[in-house]
Amino acid sequence: xxDISRMDRREFVKLLGGGILVCVNLxxxxxxxxxxxxxxxxxGYPEDINAYLHIAEDGQVTLYSGKIEMGQGxxxxxxxxxxxxxxxSLDSMHIVxxxxxxxxxxxxxxxxxxxxxxxxxxRAAAAKAxxxxxxxAAERLDVARESLSVASGVVYVTNDRTRNVSYGALAxxxxxxxxxxxxxxxxAVRDFTVMGESxxxxxxxxxxxxxxxxxxxxxxxxxxxARILRPPxxxxxxxxxxxxxxEAMPDVTVVNQDGMVAVLxxxxxxxxxxxxxxxxxxxxxxxxxxxxxxxxxxxxxAPEPRVSEQEGDLAAGRRxxxxxxxxxxxxxYVAHAPxxxxxxxxxxxxxxxxxxxxxxxxxxxxxSIARAIGFEAEDVQVLxxxxxxxxxxxxxxxxxxxxxxxxxxxxxxxxxxxxxxEEFFYxxxxxxxxxxxxxxxxxxxxLNLWDYQVYGAGARGSDVFYDVPNKSVRVYGEWGRGPAGMxxxxxxxxxxxxxxxxxxxxxxxxxxxxxAAGIDPLEFRxxxxxxxxxxxxxxxxxxxxxxxxxxxPAGTGRGRGVACGIDAExxxxxxxxxxxxxxxxxxxxxxxxxxxxxxxxxxxDGARMQVEGCIAMGLGYVFSEEIRFxxxxxxxxxxxxxxxxxxxxxxxxxxxxxSNDDLPPKGGGEPAIINMGAVVANAICDATGAxxxxxxxxxxxxxxxxxxx
Amino acid sequence: xxxxxxxxxxxxAVALETDADRKLLWVLRTDLEKTxxxxxxxxxxxxxxxxxxxxxxxxSCLVDLDYxxxxxxxxxxxxxxxxxxxxxxxxxxxxxxYHCGYCTPGMIMNAHGLLQANQNPTHDEIVQGMENNxxxxxxxxxxxxxxxxxxxxxxxxxE
Numbered sequence: 001x002x003d004i005s006r007m008d009r010r011e012f013v014k015l016l017g018g019g020i021l022v023c024v025n026l027x028x029x030x031x032x033x034x035x036x037x038x039x040x041x042x043x044g045y046p047e048d049i050n051a052y053l054h055i056a057e058d059g060q061v062t063l064y065s066g067k068i069e070m071g072q073g074x075x076x077x078x079x080x081x082x083x084x085x086x087x088x089s090l091d092s093m094h095i096v097x098x099x100x101x102x103x104x105x106x107x108x109x110x111x112x113x114x115x116x117x118x119x120x121x122x123r124a125a126a127a128k129a130x131x132x133x134x135x136x137a138a139e140r141l142d143v144a145r146e147s148l149s150v151a152s153g154v155v156y157v158t159n160d161r162t163r164n165v166s167y168g169a170l171a172x173x174x175x176x177x178x179x180x181x182x183x184x185x186x187x188a189v190r191d192f193t194v195m196g197e198s199x200x201x202x203x204x205x206x207x208x209x210x211x212x213x214x215x216x217x218x219x220x221x222x223x224x225x226a227r228i229l230r231p232p233x234x235x236x237x238x239x240x241x242x243x244x245x246x247e248a249m250p251d252v253t254v255v256n257q258d259g260m261v262a263v264l265x266x267x268x269x270x271x272x273x274x275x276x277x278x279x280x281x282x283x284x285x286x287x288x289x290x291x292x293x294x295x296x297x298x299x300x301x302a303p304e305p306r307v308s309e310q311e312g313d314l315a316a317g318r319r320x321x322x323x324x325x326x327x328x329x330x331x332x333y334v335a336h337a338p339x340x341x342x343x344x345x346x347x348x349x350x351x352x353x354x355x356x357x358x359x360x361x362x363x364x365x366x367x368s369i370a371r372a373i374g375f376e377a378e379d380v381q382v383l384x385x386x387x388x389x390x391x392x393x394x395x396x397x398x399x400x401x402x403x404x405x406x407x408x409x410x411x412x413x414x415x416x417x418x419x420x421x422e423e424f425f426y427x428x429x430x431x432x433x434x435x436x437x438x439x440x441x442x443x444x445x446x447l448n449l450w451d452y453q454v455y456g457a458g459a460r461g462s463d464v465f466y467d468v469p470n471k472s473v474r475v476y477g478e479w480g481r482g483p484a485g486m487x488x489x490x491x492x493x494x495x496x497x498x499x500x501x502x503x504x505x506x507x508x509x510x511x512x513x514x515x516a517a518g519i520d521p522l523e524f525r526x527x528x529x530x531x532x533x534x535x536x537x538x539x540x541x542x543x544x545x546x547x548x549x550x551x552x553p554a555g556t557g558r559g560r561g562v563a564c565g566i567d568a569e570x571x572x573x574x575x576x577x578x579x580x581x582x583x584x585x586x587x588x589x590x591x592x593x594x595x596x597x598x599x600x601x602x603x604x605d606g607a608r609m610q611v612e613g614c615i616a617m618g619l620g621y622v623f624s625e626e627i628r629f630x631x632x633x634x635x636x637x638x639x640x641x642x643x644x645x646x647x648x649x650x651x652x653x654x655x656x657x658x659s660n661d662d663l664p665p666k667g668g669g670e671p672a673i674i675n676m677g678a679v680v681a682n683a684i685c686d687a688t689g690a691x692x693x694x695x696x697x698x699x700x701x702x703x704x705x706x707x708x709x
Numbered sequence: 710x711x712x713x714x715x716x717x718x719x720x721x722a723v724a725l726e727t728d729a730d731r732k733l734l735w736v737l738r739t740d741l742e743k744t745x746x747x748x749x750x751x752x753x754x755x756x757x758x759x760x761x762x763x764x765x766x767x768x769s770c771l772v773d774l775d776y777x778x779x780x781x782x783x784x785x786x787x788x789x790x791x792x793x794x795x796x797x798x799x800x801x802x803x804x805x806x807y808h809c810g811y812c813t814p815g816m817i818m819n820a821h822g823l824l825q826a827n828q829n830p831t832h833d834e835i836v837q838g839m840e841n842n843x844x845x846x847x848x849x850x851x852x853x854x855x856x857x858x859x860x861x862x863x864x865x866x867x868e
Binding site for chain 2: 070071072073200201203204205206207208209210211212213214216217219225266267268269337338339340341386387388389391417419420605606609612613615616617619620638639640644645646647648650653
């Protein structure tokens with residue numbers, strides 16, 4: 001591909017093969033405005049647009065998106081949005097994702113923001129493209145724009161459909177770009193033919209045939225597979241490195257430069273053996289914190305809190321409450337563990353670096369790769385093939401920079417593919433957290449006090465949507481931005497960051513109060529909020545789950561729990577049924593029902609798939625996922641000890657999408673996972689009378705809570 | 710020590726001059742450029758690298774080339790005949806039994822092996838047979854539904 005930076009738009013559209021390019025600038029109203037990104041500003045095109053579409057001379061339409069596809073189905077839902085407002089069928093849509101040379105700048109694929117933030121730009125671009133094409137058709141057919149209508153990529157004279165012209169015909173012989181300033185009207189929900197449907201996913205055939213390419217599947221002539229010497233613990237420094245045995249191995253290249261020791265070979269297994277032949281000793285810091293002591297450490301090392309909510313008077317609230325409740329909740333570090341470890345392939349040729357990488361942030365990587373190899377950002381092209389799961393763990397990572405550095409040093413294309421052990425070691429874990437809650441209710445079971453302190457996790461999901469006159473939420477350290485030493489290794493965003501920790505605490509605290517007040521837990525939530533959307537999902541879950549009112553734990557070994565929350569502007573409530581084996585502490589989740597209000601739903605089945613994935617993935621952190629460590633040494637290195645959710649744990653899952661078409665689309669990739677800890681804990685408590693304050697709820701901890709250990 | 714290793718890959722004869730102690734996964738992915746078979750853990754825990762050897766699902770990250778001498782190896786690329794999806798692939802596709810797709814070839818090959826050994830599996834037998842394949846996106850529910858639908862269409866006792 002030729003270098004298209006510093007290229008004007010006319011050249012750019014020629015590069016795309018002629019046709020019509022339609023650009024939109026929604027202005028600073030979207031997060032995708034580029035003004036803060038100097039690398040982008042230097043590129044000469046399309047410096048001022050949020051999205052664009054290309055209509056080729058054969059009528060095929062290509063959407064360019066800085067978003068990436070990591071399993072969330074964005075490829076299909078973005079094309080549905082473009083097809084709807086452009087007036088074409090989905091099978092004429094194509095999409096290029098995460099290519100820094102051809103896609104508009106994008107912050108990254110995270111936070112369930114693709115549909116709710118980038119979606120409006122796509123729809124606006126498509127609607128404006130429809131205007132451009134309609135105007136061209138009006139000229140061609142010599143009629144007024146108002147007399148035309150569009151269907152499946154053909155512009156018709158509304159009163160005489162024999163007079164028509166296709167988008168392809170309009171695009172033929174053109175090499176033009178249009179910047180549309182005029183506002184175009186989006187299609188109304190009642191007129192939708194593509195949005196609101198659940199077409200088969202556009203990436204599906206490739207994925208079931210093995211044709212789908214991930215970063216590790218890129219093959220370049222002369223490519224070397226690299227393995228890099230890693231320290232045994234975070235904070236360890238090498239005291240001796242002997243590469244002589246590796247250097248003596250045939251066809252092996254050894255690099256020892258600027259702190260990186262690597263071996264490279266055309267055969268990945270031989271590269272692995274060469275790495276094993278390196279003699280190395282490290283100075284390891286003495287561990288000061290481990291899997292068990294971390295929770296006190298988080299409180300002791302906490303920075304000054306950020307007060308995220310404050311109302312009324314805590315002391316007065318405590319005095320005026322009929323009953324008060326104090327509890328402390330914990331959760332361990334959790335890994336992202338995508339099935340595809342971080343992988344990159346880099347090639348440097350003619351002063352330009354091309355890097356294929358598994359990333360959620362191709363434009364961020366472009367800058368960091370450029371810094372790593374001393375290039376200008378515009379001379380680095382990041383290409384993002386399919387990403388094999390991200391969950392927040394692939395926003396950066398370092399493998400792309402490593403591959404680029406090694407390609408620069410060796411002069412050959414280089415693949416860096418982390419092993420599973422490297423993946424566990426260099427993961428940016430979901431932070432461990434300690435959460436302290438003091439809450440109170442009045443004689444009628446109305447909330448009167450909410451004193452909430454979260455250490456280590458962050459604020460998301462701690463917002464108080466219940467009505468409480470006296471409340472304070474203090475946040476000690478955000479994920480990824482805690483003070484040095486708070487966490488013994490890197491932490492980061494993990495699917496709905498912080499919200500899983502915060503809902504685990506808050507929604508159990510609600511049940512504790514409901515039980516003490518002798519009020520049904522679902523009723524207790526309904527009577528303590530006036531938020532219409534929350535009331536909506538709670539009423540929906542009550543009906544869908546066949547909720548039976550109760551005033552205290554059943555204690556029969558079978559139990560049912562409820563929990564709710566807000567994430568990515570979506571409202572979600574879950575009900576779970578569990579069975580607890582009182583001899584082993586094993587918990588089986590039999591059924592989970594989810595009610596979710598996510599505004600207008602672009603692709604209902606895609607939304608359900610995300611809900612199902614959230615619930616099933618959540619069972620891992622609920623029951624078994626826990627990074628064990630001693631200081632900077634990560635003891636879990638593979639799935640033999642770090643246990644993800646499995647087939648046999650799957651409950652029945654029922655999803656109710658609460659209709660709310662008047663609201664633009666909200667997030668769908670994360671909300672349903674945030675309540676998994678609390679909904680299961682509440683169900684276990686209903687089944688056994690025992691409350692569990694720590695994630696994961698292993699059989700041992702269940703037995704301990706039941707007094708059976 | 711290099712030698713000639715003969716086997717059949719997706720119905721075609723292969724003769725590789727190489728070391729027979731190499732792992733099948735890496736030979737498939739590098740020498741033969743069959744990249745549909747994925748590395749997930751390298752120790753047999755996850756099943757992303759599952760292929761069939763003489764109709765039996767194996768973890769190719771654990772299998773030496775020596776083991777497959779003279780045998781039939783089927784990878785995900787060998788499943789779709791003449792460009793048409795295999796019915797099992799079609800069920801995975803149409804039921805959305807995948808998210809990111811990375812574990813999907815291993816899931817399909819493991820299910821394919823399971824169904825060759827037991828054409829009429831019960832729900833529990835499918836769950837047990839798939840238990841050691843991991844999907845981090847956790848599309849487990851629909852994977853089971855896809856396998857059940859395929860098994861049911863082939864005479865199995867499934868709705």
